[in-house]
Amino acid sequence: MTAETDLIKLYSTRILALAADIPGTERLESPGATVKKRSPLCGSTVTVDLTMQDGRVAAFGQDVKACALGQAAASVVGSAIVGCTPHQITEARDALRAMLKHDGPTPPAPFQELEVLRPAQAYKNRHASIMLALEASAEAAEQAQQQQSA
Template identity: 75%
Template sequence: MSGDTDLIKLYSGRILELAADIPHHTRLDAPGASVKKRSPLCGSTVTVDVTLEDGKVSAFGQDVKACALGQAAASVVGGAIIGCTSQQIAAARDELRAMLKEDGPTPKAPFDGLEVLRPAVAFKNRHASIMLTLDAASEAVAQLAETQSA
């Protein structure tokens, strides 16, 4: 029963608020790059669209079909990503992974809102869903940065 109680605590009011209000929750009409990621464990999917201007995210859109934890992560990322460089996004991805897998520090601003997901450290089966948006965004921005610098 303790496991059930811990899982209920995981879905805090703040996580549910974030999941219900995802910024940039529609796809872009003309993205510079798009990446879709799927968690094989739970079937959650996220598709992100990005455009870059002067090496920074100028537009972002996402289609999120994930559990509340994946939605909460998408909400934090959506609210923070505009104006970020590919290096900032990759660092946030790596920091979030370390936070979840190694109980590492919270990702740096502007992605520090991901701290709300720290209780998920104990639920390894939820990590992939939480990582989807940053994994997809990091890949999309890296693709776009590569094509723009060529």
């Protein structure tokens, strides 16, 4: 397979569709936590706002400035995160990292659609951008949970 064919496979129709339709792109007025993550390699950034209620994400907003792969990941996160516990988000983050780096299993529900990014395993320079939405969300959920407990 040529490098061009590999790239065409990587930027599948599904990845491009996810990237074009990112839910939760409205920032929250009064978030319980806000976390911004940046990939130093490519400059992609994701800023996440969220609020927690009864130990679960109640509201979510994000500002995504990333490549199509980072946008696709943010799209899946935005679709799945409301109602999740901080543990579920951390578990999904760790599973996504393992899937990209070690061909690990698909992240668990409700984040299983991140499987669409499995072809990016071979593109290590894209991993950081793909991880941004879940990394920011995991940190924000933890911060918001701590704020509620204080």
